[in-house]
Amino acid sequence: xxxxxxxxxxxxxxxxxxxxxxxxxxxxxxxxxxxxxxxxxxxxxxxxxxxxxxxxxxxxxxxxxxxxxxxxxxxxxxxxxxxxxxxxxxxxxxxxxxxxxxxxxxxxxxxxxxxxxxxxxxxxxxxxxxxxxxxxxxxxxxxxxxxxxxxxxxxxxxxxxxxxxxxxxxxxxxxxxxxxxxxxxxxxxxxxxxxxxxxxxxxxxxxxxxxxxxxxxxxxxxxxxxxxxxxxxxxxxxxxxxxxxxxxxxxxxxxxxxxxxxxxxxxxxxxxxxxxxxxxxxxxxxxxxxxxxxxxxxxxxxxx
Amino acid sequence: xxxxxxxxxxxxxxxxxxxxxxxxxxxxxxxxxxxxxxxxxxxxxxxxxxxxxxxxxxxxxxxxxxxxxxxxxxxxxxxxxxxxxxxxxxxxxxxxxxxxxxxxxxxxxxxxxxxxxxxxxxxxxxxxxxxxxxxxxxxxxxxxxxxxxxxxxxxxxxxxxxxxxxxxxxxxxxxxxxxxxxxxxxxxxxxxxxxxxxxxxxxxxxxxxxxxxxxxxxxxxxxxxxxxxxxxxxxxxxxxxxxxxxxxxxxxxxxxxxxxxxxxxxxxxxxxxxxxxxxxxxxxxxxxxxxxxxxxxxxxxxxxxxxxxxxxxxxxxxxxxxxxxxxxxxxxxxxxxxxxxxxxxxxxxxxxxxxx
Numbered sequence: 001x002x003x004x005x006x007x008x009x010x011x012x013x014x015x016x017x018x019x020x021x022x023x024x025x026x027x028x029x030x031x032x033x034x035x036x037x038x039x040x041x042x043x044x045x046x047x048x049x050x051x052x053x054x055x056x057x058x059x060x061x062x063x064x065x066x067x068x069x070x071x072x073x074x075x076x077x078x079x080x081x082x083x084x085x086x087x088x089x090x091x092x093x094x095x096x097x098x099x100x101x102x103x104x105x106x107x108x109x110x111x112x113x114x115x116x117x118x119x120x121x122x123x124x125x126x127x128x129x130x131x132x133x134x135x136x137x138x139x140x141x142x143x144x145x146x147x148x149x150x151x152x153x154x155x156x157x158x159x160x161x162x163x164x165x166x167x168x169x170x171x172x173x174x175x176x177x178x179x180x181x182x183x184x185x186x187x188x189x190x191x192x193x194x195x196x197x198x199x200x201x202x203x204x205x206x207x208x209x210x211x212x213x214x215x216x217x218x219x220x221x222x223x224x225x226x227x228x229x230x231x232x233x234x235x236x237x238x239x240x241x242x243x244x245x246x247x248x249x250x251x252x253x254x255x256x257x258x259x260x261x262x263x264x265x266x267x268x269x270x271x272x273x274x275x276x277x278x279x280x281x282x283x284x285x286x287x288x289x290x291x292x293x294x295x296x297x298x299x300x301x302x303x304x
Numbered sequence: 305x306x307x308x309x310x311x312x313x314x315x316x317x318x319x320x321x322x323x324x325x326x327x328x329x330x331x332x333x334x335x336x337x338x339x340x341x342x343x344x345x346x347x348x349x350x351x352x353x354x355x356x357x358x359x360x361x362x363x364x365x366x367x368x369x370x371x372x373x374x375x376x377x378x379x380x381x382x383x384x385x386x387x388x389x390x391x392x393x394x395x396x397x398x399x400x401x402x403x404x405x406x407x408x409x410x411x412x413x414x415x416x417x418x419x420x421x422x423x424x425x426x427x428x429x430x431x432x433x434x435x436x437x438x439x440x441x442x443x444x445x446x447x448x449x450x451x452x453x454x455x456x457x458x459x460x461x462x463x464x465x466x467x468x469x470x471x472x473x474x475x476x477x478x479x480x481x482x483x484x485x486x487x488x489x490x491x492x493x494x495x496x497x498x499x500x501x502x503x504x505x506x507x508x509x510x511x512x513x514x515x516x517x518x519x520x521x522x523x524x525x526x527x528x529x530x531x532x533x534x535x536x537x538x539x540x541x542x543x544x545x546x547x548x549x550x551x552x553x554x555x556x557x558x559x560x561x562x563x564x565x566x567x568x569x570x571x572x573x574x575x576x577x578x579x580x581x582x583x584x585x586x587x588x589x590x591x592x593x594x595x596x597x598x599x600x601x602x603x604x605x606x607x608x609x610x611x612x613x614x615x616x617x618x619x620x621x622x623x624x625x626x627x628x629x630x631x632x633x634x635x636x637x638x639x640x641x642x643x644x645x646x647x648x649x650x651x652x653x654x655x656x657x658x659x660x
Contacts, residue, residue: 047660054436056657087436089659093429095341102340109333110437146433153437161659 006068007032007157007189008053013062015048015213022048023213026062030191030208030218032156035183037200037221038193039286040210046193047090049210050159053191054087066157084113086155090162092146096135100128100145107149118182119152125178126171139166147175151182158183160192164199176203197283207282209289217289221282228285231257233275240272247292258288330439334447337434345417346455353459360402360466366395367473378479389477399474403486406467410498411527413456418506419519421448422652426514432657445652449645453503460499467495475562483564483626489534492630494637501641502527508644511651530640534633539566541632545622548581548615552606559620568618572600583613 008030015023023045030036040046051057052064055071064071067083094103100123108114123130126144128137134145143166150158160179164172180203183190191208194200207224209217217224228246231239235255239245243261250256258280280288339346370385371377379385389396422445425431435441467490475482482488505526509519544566549559551570559565571578572593580588594600597608621629 047658051657051659054659056432056435056659058656084438085436087432087659089429089432091429093433095430095433096428098340106337106340106433107437109336110330110434110439112330112438149433159659 005032006030007034007036007066008191009065009068011063013049013052013059013064015045015052015057016060021213023052023059026210026213026215028208028215028218030189031206032067032189033183033187034189034206035180035204036189036191036206036208037204038191038208038210039195039197039200040193041195041290044195044210045213046195046210047161048213050087050161050191050193053157054085054159056087083157084153084155085157085159086150086153087159088143088146088150088161088163090165092139092143092166094134094137094142094145096133098134099131100134100137101130103134103145103149104130104152107152111153113154115152115154118154119148122148122151122178122182126174140168140171143167144175154186155188157189157191160190162194163192164194164196172199179203197286201282207286209286211290217285224285225280225282227262228258228260228280228288230278230280230284231259231275232278233272240275247288330443331447334439334444335451338448338451342417342452345420346452349413349417349455349459353463356402356406357462357466360399360470363395363399363402364466364470364473367399367470367477370395371473371476374477376476379477396474396477399470400486403467403471403474403490406463406490406495407486407531408527409460409463409495410502411524413460413499414502414506414509414523414527415520417452417456418503419510419523420516421452421507421510422648423510423514423516423519426510427516431655432659435657441652441655442649445649449504449507449648453500456503457496457500460496461493464490464493464496467491468493480562480623482562483621483623483629488538488626488629492627492634494630494633497634497637497641501637501644504641504644504648508648508651511648511655538629538633539564539621541629542621542625544619546617546619548585549618550610551580551614551616552610559618560622560624562623562626564621564623566619566621568616568620570616572605579616580609581615581617583615585615588614 006029008028010026010028013023013026014021026045026049038046038049048057052059053066053071066085069083095106098106104116104119104123107119108116123144126141128141128144128148132141134142137145143163147160147163150160163179164175167175176199179190179192182188192200192204205221207217207219207221208215229243231241233240233255235250235253237255239255239257239259241259241261243259246258246260248255248257367389370379370389374380374383374385379389388394391397422431425434431441434444471482471487471491474487482491502523506519506523509522509526510516513519513522549568568579570580572580572590575590577588577590577593580593582588582592588596593609593614596612596614597605599605599608
């Protein structure tokens with residue numbers, strides 16, 4: 001992590017609404033030029049974290065750097081090109097009485113840098129009519145217009161809060177594919193939040209998992225999947241191989257452990273008779289951590 | 305940067321955008337955004353201003369003609385000019401109704417231009433869009449406030465001038481009245497000051513309440529409260545003049561044109577009399593009055609009191625103080641507007657948005 005450029009670095013970031021903590025002591029680093037999945041249950045603090053990163057919301061405490069530059073609320077006019085952040089809010093707000101073309105003009109006239117070709121190309125890909133009023137667009141088309149405005153501003157970091165929620169399954173696949181292509185072409189970091197993990201398979205390459213306002217798992221997805229395995233065998237109190245137990249399930253005759261091991265790949269380390277190892281899918285990994293009690297987050301402890 | 309030809313954004317409309325454009329400080333962009341968002345409200349305001357101004361200029365010309373026909377004095381009763389002036393739909397009556405309507409024009413400015421500026425953005429969550437571009441919230445707020453505020457000031461300055469002109473024409477034909485009611489509240493650039501004030505108050509209410517309808521209701525309530533307070537308190541903003549006035553004289557020649565009588569009514573009831581004095585300034589009791597004027601019937605009482613040099617004590621504001629009063633009220637309105645703008649700035653500064 002330390003060798004690659006950092007897009008976002010949080011140090012002890014907390015956010016409190018009245019008496020409720022939305023985020024609590026969040027510390028993490030997110031690599032640049034990657035597609036980062038921000039995953040968590042409803043109310044985990046995903047939108048709050050994105051709002052703080054974008055500068056819309058001040059953190060109660062802690063510091064947050066985007067491309068090495070301190071994020072400050074209300075300072076968007078002064079940001080440097082390398083730390084340009086665009087955010088697509090969950091409800092994809094647009095000016096209802098603006099036409100789609102007006103929305104692009106809005107983007108062009110309110111941004112120091114604007115890529116008209118990129119915005120137009122995005123809309124053309126999804127057949128969004130330029131002369132239609134935004135108030136008359138379908139939910140999916142509204143999402144495409146909002147994405148086009150966000151992409152047109154050529155951000156170095158694009159924050160997408162539940163970007164696929166208004167899209168049908170075909171459009172979801174198309175949008176994620178196009179987003180990956182855009183990110184690869186422009187060296188842009190994309191952070192997309194969702195609570196539907198199945199949407200992320202094959203799309204994102206880095207994971208930040210939030211639970212109750214705290215990061216409980218972060219890292220490259222391939223590495224995280226390689227570091228975890230499911231061990232099944234006869235009933236036992238401990239798994240037969242090395243590693244830290246993330247979760248354990250027992251029946252009368254069988255035990256199943258989800259094991260984390262950074263140094264020794266769990267999938268190849270089990271030699272005990274009667275035991276089998278299986279790799280985890282991303283969805284299984286996320287669900288395991290979300291269900292596991294807070295103290296049993298070994299990968300976080302290892303990272304610390 | 306390569307120049308790449310772009311297709312027109314809308315068929316039949318050309319654009320010369322570069323593939324990647326680099327813009328300036330954002331003022332031109334905000335000028336476009338303000339116009340695009342508020343163009344119908346602004347066009348409506350221009351049309352309304354033009355109609356009202358034209359109407360008032362026409363009515364003032366009508367009243368001036370009548371005034372000249374009456375040899376530049378109040379038309380005598382029974383003349384054809386007097387019957388035109390006192391007609392229900394005559395120029396004086398329409399002018400009066402028009403000025404009554406314009407008293408409430410600043411409220412319309414507040415409700416239709418001020419309140420939606422931030423409340424609509426909150427309701428439609430478009431601040432998330434506006435404040436996520438390369439424009440800071442402060443820049444967004446102050447540029448829009450300046451542009452819309454200048455528009456409001458320019459349009460209401462024209463209206464104020466027309467109102468003032470009409471009020472003077474009405475004062476000429478009626479022999480005064482500039483210090484009271486709509487003629488006072490609509491003259492001397494007060495509509496300009498109050499419109500700018502209420503525009504700012506509307507913006508602040510929208511920023512604080514974040515919903516259009518409740519903000520508009522609050523604006524209406526606030527405006528009515530301010531109107532009542534102003535009507536109640538303005539006669540004594542400067543210490544009034546006072547004097548004894550012989551019973552039987554009307555206020556005009558004694559107090560001067562456009563004077564505002566604040567106190568001085570004579571009251572004669574069963575067994576009591578108030579505000580009646582003899583020539584040396586001593587209060588006259590009911591018994592004294594009965595001695596001097598045994599017949600208290602209305603037909604003879606006034607002539608009896610005049611004959612006995614009885615006087616009433618009056619407090620009034622002379623007509624030449626009207627500009628001072630306008631200045632005091634305009635300063636008050638503008639101060640309220642300035643406080644409201646300051647509050648709007650602070651509210652926006654502390655407004656936090658959540659993408660979720």
